[in-house]
Amino acid sequence: MKKYIAKRMFVSIVTILIILLLLFCMLQFMPGSPFNDEKLSEAQVQVLNQKYGLDQPIVVQFVNYVKNVVKGDFGVSYSISKNTDISKLLNTRLPVSFRIGGQAVVFGAIIGIMLGIAAALKSGTWIDSICTIVSVLGVSLPSYVFALAMAYFLGYRANIFPLLYNSAEAFASSVMPTIALAMFSIATVARFTRTELLEVLDSDYMLLAESKGITGRTLIVRHALRNALIPIITVLAPLVVDLMIGSLVIEKIFSIPGIGSLMVTAIQSNDYNVTITIAFIYSVMYIVLMLAVDILYGVIDPRIRLAKE
Amino acid sequence: MAEREKILEVRDLSISFKTTAGNVNAIRGVNLDLYRGETVAIVGESGSGKSVTAKAAMGILAKNGQVNSGSIKFTYTREDGEKVSCDILKMQKKEIREHINGKRIAMVFQDPMTSLNPLMTIGKQIMEGMIWHYKTPKEEAYKKAVKLLELVGITDAEKRMKNYPHQLSGGMRQRVVIAIALACNPELLICDEPTTALDVTIQAKILELIRNIQKKTGISVIYITHDLGVVAKVADYVNVMYAGKIVEKGSIDEIFYDPKHPYTWGLLSAMPDLNTADSRLFTIPGSPPNLQKPVCGDAFAPRNKYALKIDSRVEPPMFKISDSHFAATWLLHPLAPKVEMPEELKKRIIRMKEEAAV
Numbered sequence: 001m002k003k004y005i006a007k008r009m010f011v012s013i014v015t016i017l018i019i020l021l022l023l024f025c026m027l028q029f030m031p032g033s034p035f036n037d038e039k040l041s042e043a044q045v046q047v048l049n050q051k052y053g054l055d056q057p058i059v060v061q062f063v064n065y066v067k068n069v070v071k072g073d074f075g076v077s078y079s080i081s082k083n084t085d086i087s088k089l090l091n092t093r094l095p096v097s098f099r100i101g102g103q104a105v106v107f108g109a110i111i112g113i114m115l116g117i118a119a120a121l122k123s124g125t126w127i128d129s130i131c132t133i134v135s136v137l138g139v140s141l142p143s144y145v146f147a148l149a150m151a152y153f154l155g156y157r158a159n160i161f162p163l164l165y166n167s168a169e170a171f172a173s174s175v176m177p178t179i180a181l182a183m184f185s186i187a188t189v190a191r192f193t194r195t196e197l198l199e200v201l202d203s204d205y206m207l208l209a210e211s212k213g214i215t216g217r218t219l220i221v222r223h224a225l226r227n228a229l230i231p232i233i234t235v236l237a238p239l240v241v242d243l244m245i246g247s248l249v250i251e252k253i254f255s256i257p258g259i260g261s262l263m264v265t266a267i268q269s270n271d272y273n274v275t276i277t278i279a280f281i282y283s284v285m286y287i288v289l290m291l292a293v294d295i296l297y298g299v300i301d302p303r304i305r306l307a308k309e
Numbered sequence: 310m311a312e313r314e315k316i317l318e319v320r321d322l323s324i325s326f327k328t329t330a331g332n333v334n335a336i337r338g339v340n341l342d343l344y345r346g347e348t349v350a351i352v353g354e355s356g357s358g359k360s361v362t363a364k365a366a367m368g369i370l371a372k373n374g375q376v377n378s379g380s381i382k383f384t385y386t387r388e389d390g391e392k393v394s395c396d397i398l399k400m401q402k403k404e405i406r407e408h409i410n411g412k413r414i415a416m417v418f419q420d421p422m423t424s425l426n427p428l429m430t431i432g433k434q435i436m437e438g439m440i441w442h443y444k445t446p447k448e449e450a451y452k453k454a455v456k457l458l459e460l461v462g463i464t465d466a467e468k469r470m471k472n473y474p475h476q477l478s479g480g481m482r483q484r485v486v487i488a489i490a491l492a493c494n495p496e497l498l499i500c501d502e503p504t505t506a507l508d509v510t511i512q513a514k515i516l517e518l519i520r521n522i523q524k525k526t527g528i529s530v531i532y533i534t535h536d537l538g539v540v541a542k543v544a545d546y547v548n549v550m551y552a553g554k555i556v557e558k559g560s561i562d563e564i565f566y567d568p569k570h571p572y573t574w575g576l577l578s579a580m581p582d583l584n585t586a587d588s589r590l591f592t593i594p595g596s597p598p599n600l601q602k603p604v605c606g607d608a609f610a611p612r613n614k615y616a617l618k619i620d621s622r623v624e625p626p627m628f629k630i631s632d633s634h635f636a637a638t639w640l641l642h643p644l645a646p647k648v649e650m651p652e653e654l655k656k657r658i659i660r661m662k663e664e665a666a667v
Contacts, residue, residue, distance in 0.1 A: 204423040211367050211418075212438040212489065213410035215403065226428050302473040303427060 001298055001305055012291050019283045020069070023276050024062050030270075052078075074277040079269045080262075086277050090259065094281075097251070097258030099170070101243050103178040108185025108243075109236060115186065116193020121220070123198060131190055138187025143246045147180035147253045165256040177250045184246065185239045192235050196228040203227075230301055237289045244282055315384065316497060316529050317343040317366070322379035322398075324361055326371070331601045335361050337553040338379070343497070348523065348530040350540040352576065353550035356597055359533045362550075363499045366397055366531075367416055368405035385413045385496050411438045415490035419502040421482035425474035431458075431485045432470030438492045457488040460525075462518060480511035487518065491526070498523075499531045504539060516542050537580050541565060546633070549573050552598050552608035559634035566658055569628075569636040571613045574650050577657070584660055591653070607639070615640060615648050 040048070049055045053064060068075065074086040081089060119131035154176060155163040162173045200206065201224055209223045244260070251260040259278050266274035298305045319341035326333045336358045343349050351359045364370050366381050381397040397405060418424040426434060435454040439445040445453070451470070458466035461484040474482055483503060490498055500519060504512040520543060523530055532543050540547055540561070547564040549557040549572065557570040568574055575593040595612040598604055607613070610620035617639050619625075628641035640648050649655075 204418055204420060205426040207369060208416075208418060208424045208486070208489070209426065209437075210369055210406070211410050211416045212441070212492075213406045213412060214437065214441055215406045218441070222429075223426055227426070301428065302430075303475045306473065306476065 004298060004304075005295055008291055008294050012287050015287055016284060017066070019287075020066060020280060021062065023279050023283075024065060025058075027272050027276055028058055069280070074280075075273040077266075077271055077274050079271045080265055080274060086273055089262070089274065090277070090281075093257055093259050093262055096165075096167075096170075096256060097247060097260060100174050100177050100181065100250075100256065100258065101240070101247060103174060104181035104243055105185065105236075105240055107178060108182035108239070109189055111182070112186040112189025113193050113232065115190035117197060117220075117225070119190065119194040120197035120201065123194075128194075131194065135187040135191045138183045139191070141183070142249075143180045143184060144249050144253060146183050147176065147250055150176045150180060151253070163254075165254050167257075173254070173256075177247075177254050177256060180250055180253075181243055181246050184242055188235060188239055189232065193228065193232055196231050197224060200224045200228045226300065230297065233293055233296055233300075237286070237293045240289055241282075241286055244285070313344040313347075315342060316345045317341070317384075317531075318380075318382040319362070319366070320380045320382070322362065322365065322381065323377040324358075324365060324370070325375055325377055327373045327375065328601075334600045334603075335374075335553050336365075337600075337604070339550075339553070339555055341548060341555065343529055343531060345496075345529055346523075346527045347545045348532055348543055349546045349548060350532040350534060350544035351548045351550055351555075352534060352537060352540055354535055354597060357550045358553040359535075359550055360501050363416065363501055363531060363533055366499065367410060367414060368397060368400070368402055369410075369416075383409070383414070383497075385409075411490075411495070412442045412493045413495050414497045414499065415493070415495040416499045416501060417483070417486050417490050417503045420506045421479050421486050422506065424486055425482055427474055430471050430473055431477070432472075435470075435485070435489050435492050438489065442493050454488070454492070457491055458485070460491070460522065461485070461488045462514075463488075479507055480515065483507060483511075483515055484518065487515075487522070491522065491528075494526070495528065497529045497531065499533070501533045502535070505534070505536075512539075513542075519543065537576060549576065552604065553600060554608065554637070556609065556638070557636040559630070559636075563631065563634040566662060567630075567634070568650065568654075569630055569634075569641060570609075570638045571615045571640070572609050573636075574654055575612075578651065578654050582657060582660075584657075607637075617645060 046055070053061060056064075065075075072087065074090075076083050076085055077089060115131045115134060119128045122128055150161075151163055154160050161176050162169055165173045165177075205227075206219075206223055209219055214223070247258065248260040248264060250256070251258045252264070255261075259281065263275065263278040265271075266278065319339055322336055322339040322341075323334070324336035326335055335356075339358070339362055341349070341351075341362070351362065353359050361370070361374070364374075365376065366383070370376070376398055379398065382394055383397055384392060384394045387393050395408075397409060400409075425431065429437075432451070432454055435457055436445075436447070436450040439450045439453060440447070455466045455470060458469055463469050463481060463484055469477075474485070477485065483506075487503075498519075503519070504515050507515060516539060519530065519532075522528065530543070532540070534540060544561050546560055547558065548555045549564065549570065551572050557564065557568065557573045559567075564573060565577070568577060572593070575591075578591040579593060581590055593612055598608050598611070604624075606622050607616070607620040607625055610616040613620070619639050623639075625637045625639045625642075627635045627637050629635055630641070639645055
């Protein structure tokens with residue numbers, strides 16, 4: 001198991017480095033520069049380039065960049081908020097995004113799994129049909145539709161939650177974005193859980209467990225759910241990525257001061273450092289999640305845990 | 310012979326399955342008796358309803374299965390030592406799970422590769438039933454599980470307790486499944502083709518194991534198989550099943566040496582044998598009837614070259630040949646023309662007798 005984790009960690013670090021390189025190269029090939037201001041003379045641009053080390057060869061620029069990232073220094077913003085440390089820029093925004101994203105993942109996974117279990121156990125009944133309807137809606141409607149609908153009914157009409165993000169009421173204002181974001185996860189997880197659980201319920205070892213006389217919750221949790229959970233964990237990680245992409249839109253709608261909206265602004269104003277940093281953060285999150293999933297596999301599934309020894 | 314005690318009595322069992330294509334009458338009036346300490350084999354080709362009969366006795370019929378009529382009377386000894394009879398078909402699912410499944414009737418399934426939970430150690434899976442039914446303390450259950458593993462012939466039992474199913478071979482897994490079945494000292498063991506998924510050498514060992522366990526524990530066994538070779542090794546009595554009905558039943562000698570039903574003749578002739586002069590293996594022509602439609606007359610008639618005219622109109626009753634031997638074929642009617650079993654089969658039976666005598 002230890003060897004397995006070490007190997008997975010090593011792969012993750014290499015992947016992160018490659019992503020960093022790719023991001024760096026992509027930005028190099030993009031037209032424009034942070035100093036696109038027409039008022040700047042050629043000489044002034046050169047001075048600026050020199051100041052930020054942009055006149056050096058790409059390889060050197062990259063090595064310098066990696067060194068700084070390891071130290072936690074992402075450089076400064078070029079244009080959004082001139083000369084501010086990016087880490088400072090992120091300090092206030094990351095917690096907001098993480099909070100809403102995290103809430104959406106937990107909420108989506110729990111509700112999704114519960115819906116899926118209900119649908120599988122009562123397959124063919126009206127409960128199953130309701131779950132199917134929720135799943136189809138959740139998968140086919142984009143998150144901003146739910147966001148707008150909720151903003152109108154819950155925010156404007158009923159006036160239960162604040163329409164726009166307000167840091168004084170952080171939780172209340174995070175409810176609507178969380179639900180809007182979680183809809184897709186709920187739908188996907190519910191559908192997946194239903195399929196997996198039905199398959200497990202139909203398996204020979206469930207028949208054996210039943211023929212042993214095991215019933216009720218023990219039968220479902222100990223024998224069925226644990227086995228169904230393995231593939232469900234696999235879809236959870238990519239779902240988190242969908243959440244991040246969804247958050248770009250949702251943060252705009254509810255004017256949430258998170259990293260999603262910051263990224264959109266950064267791309268529009270050619271702020272290399274900010275764009276690269278946020279893209280990097282997204283990638284690291286994804287890789288860390290994948291690593292967590294792989295380790296979780298080992299914890300749950302003895303076939304993986306013991307095969308690696 | 311001492312007084313035989315009846316432990317299972319199936320009467321007029323009829324089961325159908327609802328499918329998208331319509332109702333399938335899988336079991337059409339099955340009668341079956343099993344006495345304590347004996348082994349009854351149910352033989353028949355795929356789809357003849359062997360497993361369904363067993364599953365009905367376990368209360369684990371598939372969701373679309375429906376019992377139309379009949380009774381399954383099971384007699385067992387309660388914890389306080391009193392003998393109790395009950396009709397399993399009249400019991401609630403919950404009652405069956407609580408009083409019957411695992412505790413008094415246990416089952417061994419066909420495919421050991423898929424019948425163990427991949428996420429639980431085999432030790433836990435053996436102990437689970439005891440702890441569930443009898444609240445056995447963990448240590449005691451552990452000790453008993455180790456003993457069971459030794460009983461089913463697994464070496465290094467203590468070490469194996471911590472193993473997961475994927476670490477064991479198919480034969481070993483089937484031994485574990487048998488150990489699980491025996492965990493609560495059931496009175497009846499149903500083996501549903503327990504050796505079909507195993508290779509021949511392992512097959513022989515598992516059969517021997519079940520035979521030995523039966524000698525040691527006095528458990529009654531229902532053995533479901535399509536393999537007559539297996540039947541010869543394990544059974545005391547044989548029930549030949551065709552299209553949801555038992556067509557011939559008798560002691561092992563009666564079925565193998567004096568078969569009366571043309572279907573049994575066909576099955577025996579279709580057994581691979583090294584001494585048969587014909588270079589081709591005999592097969593029964595045609596295929597079993599579609600049980601979605603009501604069967605008129607004898608279900609086997611269309612495949613039976615000895616069929617009489619009456620076979621296509623009236624279903625034959627069970628004709629008595631001896632106290633234990635019955636067959637459902639009009640050929641046994643006093644007015645029927647005299648029809649002998651095929652010559653080739655006669656020779657084969659003589660050979661089988663000679664071999665048995667050696």
